[in-house]
Amino acid sequence: MTFSLASLGRPSLVAALALMLAAMALSAWGGTKKQSAAAEAGRRALTLAAGFVVLAGVALVTALFAHDFSLDYVTSYSSLALSRGYTLAALWGGMEGSLLFWTMLLCGFSAVAVRRRRGDDTLLRTWATTVLAGISVFFLVLLIWPANPFVVLADPPPNGTGLNPLLQSPGMLIHPPLLYTGFVAFSIPFAFGMAALLTRRLDESWLRLTRRWTLFAWSALSIGVVLGGAWAYTELGWGGYWAWDPVENASFMPWLTATAYLHSVVIQEKRKMFKVWNLSLILMTYALAVFGTFLTRSGILSSIHTFTEGPIGKWFLPFLALMLVGGLAMIGSRLDSLRSENRFDSLLSRESAFLANNVLFLAAAFAVLWGTIYPIIAEAVSGVRLAVGPPFFNSVFIPIGLALIALTGLGPLIAWRRMNPKAFLRMIRIPLGAGAATAIALAAAGVTSVGALTAIALCSFTAVAVGSEFVRGSRVHRAREKLGWPAALARTLMRNRRRYGGYIVHLGVVLIVLGFSGASFKVERSAHLAEGSSMVVGDYTLTYEELVRGETGEKEIYQANISAARDGELVEALTPQRNLHKVQQQYQSEVAIASSPIEDLYVVVTAIDPDGDASVRAFVNPLTWWIWAGAAVMAIGMSVLLSEPSPARVRATSPARVAKPAVATR
Amino acid sequence: MQPGPQTPDRKRRAKFLIGGGVIFLSLVILVTWAMTRPNSTSFFYTPTEVIDLAAAPSAEYRVNGKVLPDSVRREGLTTSFEISDGRTELDLTTDQALPDAFWTAMANDSSEVEVVARGRYDGTVFTATEVLAKCPSKFKAKANA
Numbered sequence: 001m002t003f004s005l006a007s008l009g010r011p012s013l014v015a016a017l018a019l020m021l022a023a024m025a026l027s028a029w030g031g032t033k034k035q036s037a038a039a040e041a042g043r044r045a046l047t048l049a050a051g052f053v054v055l056a057g058v059a060l061v062t063a064l065f066a067h068d069f070s071l072d073y074v075t076s077y078s079s080l081a082l083s084r085g086y087t088l089a090a091l092w093g094g095m096e097g098s099l100l101f102w103t104m105l106l107c108g109f110s111a112v113a114v115r116r117r118r119g120d121d122t123l124l125r126t127w128a129t130t131v132l133a134g135i136s137v138f139f140l141v142l143l144i145w146p147a148n149p150f151v152v153l154a155d156p157p158p159n160g161t162g163l164n165p166l167l168q169s170p171g172m173l174i175h176p177p178l179l180y181t182g183f184v185a186f187s188i189p190f191a192f193g194m195a196a197l198l199t200r201r202l203d204e205s206w207l208r209l210t211r212r213w214t215l216f217a218w219s220a221l222s223i224g225v226v227l228g229g230a231w232a233y234t235e236l237g238w239g240g241y242w243a244w245d246p247v248e249n250a251s252f253m254p255w256l257t258a259t260a261y262l263h264s265v266v267i268q269e270k271r272k273m274f275k276v277w278n279l280s281l282i283l284m285t286y287a288l289a290v291f292g293t294f295l296t297r298s299g300i301l302s303s304i305h306t307f308t309e310g311p312i313g314k315w316f317l318p319f320l321a322l323m324l325v326g327g328l329a330m331i332g333s334r335l336d337s338l339r340s341e342n343r344f345d346s347l348l349s350r351e352s353a354f355l356a357n358n359v360l361f362l363a364a365a366f367a368v369l370w371g372t373i374y375p376i377i378a379e380a381v382s383g384v385r386l387a388v389g390p391p392f393f394n395s396v397f398i399p400i401g402l403a404l405i406a407l408t409g410l411g412p413l414i415a416w417r418r419m420n421p422k423a424f425l426r427m428i429r430i431p432l433g434a435g436a437a438t439a440i441a442l443a444a445a446g447v448t449s450v451g452a453l454t455a456i457a458l459c460s461f462t463a464v465a466v467g468s469e470f471v472r473g474s475r476v477h478r479a480r481e482k483l484g485w486p487a488a489l490a491r492t493l494m495r496n497r498r499r500y501g502g503y504i505v506h507l508g509v510v511l512i513v514l515g516f517s518g519a520s521f522k523v524e525r526s527a528h529l530a531e532g533s534s535m536v537v538g539d540y541t542l543t544y545e546e547l548v549r550g551e552t553g554e555k556e557i558y559q560a561n562i563s564a565a566r567d568g569e570l571v572e573a574l575t576p577q578r579n580l581h582k583v584q585q586q587y588q589s590e591v592a593i594a595s596s597p598i599e600d601l602y603v604v605v606t607a608i609d610p611d612g613d614a615s616v617r618a619f620v621n622p623l624t625w626w627i628w629a630g631a632a633v634m635a636i637g638m639s640v641l642l643s644e645p646s647p648a649r650v651r652a653t654s655p656a657r658v659a660k661p662a663v664a665t666r
Numbered sequence: 667m668q669p670g671p672q673t674p675d676r677k678r679r680a681k682f683l684i685g686g687g688v689i690f691l692s693l694v695i696l697v698t699w700a701m702t703r704p705n706s707t708s709f710f711y712t713p714t715e716v717i718d719l720a721a722a723p724s725a726e727y728r729v730n731g732k733v734l735p736d737s738v739r740r741e742g743l744t745t746s747f748e749i750s751d752g753r754t755e756l757d758l759t760t761d762q763a764l765p766d767a768f769w770t771a772m773a774n775d776s777s778e779v780e781v782v783a784r785g786r787y788d789g790t791v792f793t794a795t796e797v798l799a800k801c802p803s804k805f806k807a808k809a810n811a
Binding site for chain 1: 678689693696697699700701703704705706707708709710728740742743761762763764766769770773774782
């Protein structure tokens with residue numbers, strides 16, 4: 001037998017486990033006894049352990065690319081015919097691989113986060129090392145025993161089963177890694193928060209040290225969630241992007257609490273308030289991130305995402321319970337050191353707006369959590385089996401979401417600490433006018449859906465409110481430095497990236513909400529068509545011209561050539577397919593979408609008779625394009641935020657800036 | 667930093683409690699209202715229960731069972747088949763598109779396909795407005811294909 005890298009996989013994980021245990025013990029001892037040598041040894045043990053985990057990851061990836069079918073994992077999730085990209089994607093295509101990927105990210109991020117830097121808080125870092133090593137131990141135990149990705153088959157088959165064709169979509173190359181990156185990166189602020197509790201260093205330093213990690217985690221999670229929606233939209237063929245599926249909810253809940261955290265951190269940094277709240281939020285976010293991983297991988301809820309049902313579910317609950325109970329107990333025991341150093345001065349203040357934001361995000365998170373776990377609770381309590389469907393989630397979420405979008409516009413208009421109501425009225429006049437004008441225009445154009453009307457009017461209100469912040473900022477720079485508008489705008493943005501980067505993200509959110517509101521104008525039609533016959537959907541007449549058969553090494557292709565005409569004029573040629581993947585003997589519909597900012601024409605073939613007749617399902621989805629455009633705008637804002645210079649330097653100026661009532665400066 | 671006098675402090679706390687209470691109550695009301703919206707929640711039944719209940723056709727509910735492979739017929743947009751819980755068989759029809767996973771399973775090892783269908787029962791046929799298919803670990807099972 002020749003040497004294979006895969007044989008090093010499990011031993012590497014065992015070595016990593018031993019080192020992580022050592023890192024935990026050494027850094028805890030070093031932290032308690034103030035032994036910096038021990039703390040340093042602990043840090044190095046963690047870094048070395050990370051190296052071993054990466055080695056295990058490389059071993060599995062190598063085995064995938066080498067088509068080493070003696071590994072059960074390689075056989076189950078890849079095949080000879082699989083393209084290179086999707087062979088890599090097989091790393092996170094199954095339970096064991098995705099846990100290895102998770103752990104690899106966790107250890108890698110940990111090693112980077114606890115590295116030595118000048119002028120940072122050594123004790124905080126030492127205890128963060130303990131916490132991170134502890135989390136890694138849990139995942140390594142999972143990987144070594146119940147979810148071992150290196151199980152060897154006694155009788156290796158000549159070819160593997162291949163990756164589920166549903167997962168073979170470009171979105172799947174980046175959606176899971178981004179989601180996992182987001183989930184895992186929250187380990188860092190969580191660990192530093194816990195370290196702050198352990199060391200009683202409860203000032204803002206843990207927030208400052210982890211600010212970039214928080215932003216990074218949140219950005220990755222946001223983009224990951226959007227890409228998940230894009231994947232569902234382009235692959236699943238039901239014309240929508242979000243089904244309130246339990247696993248979608250699992251990624252959405254930590255996003256909601258993380259977004260609340262991202263905002264409330266600002267209050268602690270600027271006004272030294274909300275300390276207990278922030279620690280609770282990061283604890284909740286991380287618990288929900290781990291819960292999300294658990295939901296995806298336990299098979300406890302049936303879902304499109306439970307591609308594998310694993311034996312690891314029962315391991316997660318004790319871990320989660322330990323984390324939550326431990327975290328809450330620690331917050332409870334430190335309450336005396338967590339007093340707010342400032343108070344609310346007035347109801348009409350930026351602080352109140354932030355508080356309202358937090359309450360709404362948390363309410364949304366709890367409502368989604370309730371809908372997700374209610375079936376489990378109901379069955380456990382009364383034996384009733386039921387399902388909670390989209391109408392529940394939409395009913396709860398739309399009002400909360402609309403309130404949040406309104407608040408996004410209101411927030412920047414309100415000054416810190418207190419504001420003269422007259423000044424507020426002066427600020428809100430123009431945005432409010434824009435919102436009202438939009439509502440009137442829509443009503444005049446015959447829009448009857450109250451939800452859509454409200455949503456679009458609020459979008460316009462918020463866009464104008466946020467946009468006027470840019471105008472106001474640029475005007476100052478223009479006057480002071482004699483700059484043209486573009487230069488003044490750039491200066492505004494670069495001088496205060498945190499604030500204006502945030503506003504760009506908000507503008508992206510506005511566009512996304514605009515995209516969501518299009519769902520109330522959605523049209524859907526189905527028809528069974530013979531070649532040459534037509535159907536009508538919305539303004540379009542779809543004609544099924546012909547069926548084209550083809551074949552590749554991987555699949556048999558059945559392509560329906562469909563032409564779309566509007567007002568008698570040909571506007572699009574669409575080619576939805578219904579293919580049979582040979583190795584898996586799996587049918588897979590390929591959707592055809594003609595997308596534009598106004599509306600998407602979305603066509604999918606759901607069945608084809610032997611004589612060529614086809615069942616065609618067609619949708620007109622207005623404004624959906626804006627969801628993806630909004631996500632792109634959000635991504636731009638995120639890069640502005642992440643490009644901000646080191647937070648330590650920013651801090652030196654910010655407290656002075658908010659100390660005086662901001663009304664005067666406007 | 668600047669603790670206020672005793673009375674405003676208590677007043678402030680009372681304000682917070684009332685405010686928090688109002689917010690909590692509105693959330694509870696919102697969630698309760700949402701739970702009672704049409705099709706927010708739907709019960710799961712077995713084919714036996716559906717027929718025993720002779721179901722009140724007012725609300726949609728879900729039924730789950732194994733598909734009898736030889737019973738599947740498709741005619742244009744309409745697909746009909748029987749599902750069973752091992753004791754009772756139930757006729758099911760739908761004009762909705764069935765998921766690819768359903769047809770994949772039918773083309774392969776069709777004896778293990780479980781569906782969850784949402785819809786109504788009129789005393790003879792269950793008319794589904796949505797059908798989900800569940801084919802446990804089909805990839806692992808076919809490792810030697």
